[in-house]
Amino acid sequence: MKLDSKIPGGPLESKWDRYRFELKLVNPANKRKFEIIVVGTGLAGASASASLAELGYSVKTFCIHDTARRAHSIAAQGGINAAKNYPGDGDSIQRLFYDTIKGGDFRAREANVYRLAQISNQIIDQCVAQGVPFAREYAGLLSNRSFGGAQVSRTFYARGQTGQQLLLGAYGAMMRQVNAGRVTMFPRRDLVDLVVINGQARGIVVRNLVTGELESYAAHAVVLATGGYGNVFYLSTNGASSNVNAAWRAYKNGALFANPSFTQIHPTCIPVHGTYQSKLTLMSESLRNDGRVWVPKNPGDTRPPDRIPESERNYFLESKYPSFGNLVPRDVASRNVKQVCDQGLGVGPTKYAVYLDLRDAIRRDGVAVVQKKYGNLFQMYERITGQSPWELPMMIYPAVHYTMGGLWVDYDLMSNIPGLFVLGECNFSDHGANRLGASALMQGLADGYFIIPYTIGGYLAGTRIPDVGQDHDAFKESINQVSKILERLLSIRGNHTPSYFHRELGRILWEYVGMSRDEVGMTKAKEMISRLRDEFWQSLTVPGSRKDLNQTLERANRVTDFLEFAELMVDDALSREESCGCHFNVAFQTQEHEALRMDETCSYVAAWEYQGEGKAAALHREPLRFEYVELATRSYK
Secondary structure: OOOOOOOOOOOHHHHHHHHHHHHHOOOOHHOOOOEEEEEEEOHHHHHHHHHHHHHHOOEEEOOOOOOOHOOOOOOOOOOOEEEOOOOOOOOHHHHHHHHHHHHHHOOOOOOHHHHHHHHHHHHHHHHHOOOOOOEEEOOOOOOOOOOOOOOOOOOOOOOHHHHHHHHHHHHHHHHHHHHHHOOEEOOHHHHHHHHEEEEEEEEEEEEEEEHHHHHEEOEEEEEEOOOOOHHHOOOOOOHHHHHHHHHHHHHHHOOOEOOOOOOOEEEEEEOOHHHHOOOOOOOOHHHHHOOEEEEOOOOOOOHHHHHOHHHHHEEEEHHOOOHHHHHHHHHHHHHHHHHHHHOOOOOOOOOOOOEOOOOHHHHHHHHHHHHHHHHHHHHHHHHHHHOOOOOOOOEEEEEEEEOOEEOOOOOOOEOOOOOEOOOHEEEOOOOOOOOOOOOHHHHHHHHHHHHHHHHHHHHHHOOOOOOOOOOHHHHHHHHHHHHHHHHHHHOOOEEEEEHHHHHHHHHHHHHHHOOOOOOHHHHHHHHHHHHHHHHHHHEEEOOOOOOOOOOOHHHHHHEEEEEEHHHHHHHHHHHOOOOOEEEEEEOOOOOOOOOOOHHHOOEEEEEEEOOOOOOOEEEEEEEEOOOOOOOOOOOOO
């Protein structure tokens, strides 16, 4: 299979402008004749639904929650990047582009990343016009703060709830179109299959989570904006409903899955505190803007942090990376936090934690200023841990967060299946092996507001799309196949819940395919996952009925896909013989124990093709070419 990324020619700065001009257009009067399905109502999905409907398309939008406002985008607390250069500290589109390429350890496409940097400024203007309450300076200008991986302040924020405020803006725009009749909302629906007819994505099958009924919907194009798959690890910072189902069902229908082992480990998470904990809570990376990360210099020091004098504190990020200090990228910070804990310097009951201390900022700026920046984050930490961060430093430890892998897409954000577009975290395109903080919101809104309205029009105008209704045999066959899977899950009658298998899977992945990896461990993980899958189909128990509200059946359906997907993750990790980003293969490291890339052999996008049940996936490589940045060993010292 030849992968055509459709990267336009010409200078980097003009690729997107020229490409938009060359795209075919849909006559405004004809737009209402086209129906588009959008799955997901986070920032990417809500902004896409609003923008496409505003243009005149008929949009059907599907949401797994009871309301779009529960989408996981609300959890992105810290901010959104843009190259406005309001502080006048040297930022530019070129610098944002370079920081993103470098932060992703040179494993992303130049053209996609540059387009993202270009669009970033438009996003801020759009959101301000919607009334998003960004923080402002005394003079009225929008305020900025620093984030990891950059030496300029380019992150716009709304205290510690930026994702929520941005989502309310996109949600309001979408609901305006619902009121106008151009968007039809379908809440509490779970995508269980993608329908492909004559090689084109033509619809979906969903399960109504309230009634249990399987429903089918046809359209001229399908847009997936269903987020990432971090919950394959069981414990992650993602909401409990975040899953891989939509992307995985698309993969099994022919869509390529790119870089599935590229998952981000976020350094600023509240440590695990119980065996049966169901998820982890993220403390925003924005706290590293003012917070200092440290551990006691002496192993086994159990004194309270406020009784450890300055001379006996190890500010290990500041000493090791003096240029960036506590604002090194997430992957670098996470590896170093794990390293000091493995050396016996960790703190807290489990010793798998370090301190994130805002004492100096509170003394320097005063309580009122810090409260204005981070107040709700302090409240959240105190409610969860029972400790006041005003009196003692926060304790943090790395946790699975964002996923850089996802369905393969070209420059149009279209998968290799014509008519299947993939937005936001669900695709692989912009972040390489590590995402810089505050870039998730940027990508989701860029894809939904400013890219898909152009590229989907080019597809619809330039492609012959025969009329297809949900009475087509392909929809009937899909419903039949999904029904068999659900009935099989209900018929096993074993003695373990879906959560039991999910938890066991997460332990395997975290241990052997987590922050550090080696070939022996990954091979062992693959064998363990295979055995766990066999046990799942023999020992699962799912009470209740298929045609009813049945949350255990929902979870079982997700775990089914997680178990299959986990094997592909391990295959991808084994095939990539290098260390890059947070994907630290111990066989590939520098003398200073930093990640060692192998650019001659591994400068590619790994795109995996489904070959059928029980068969190994086929690996296709899309070479990454760098014309505008020089490949170099990352240094934040």
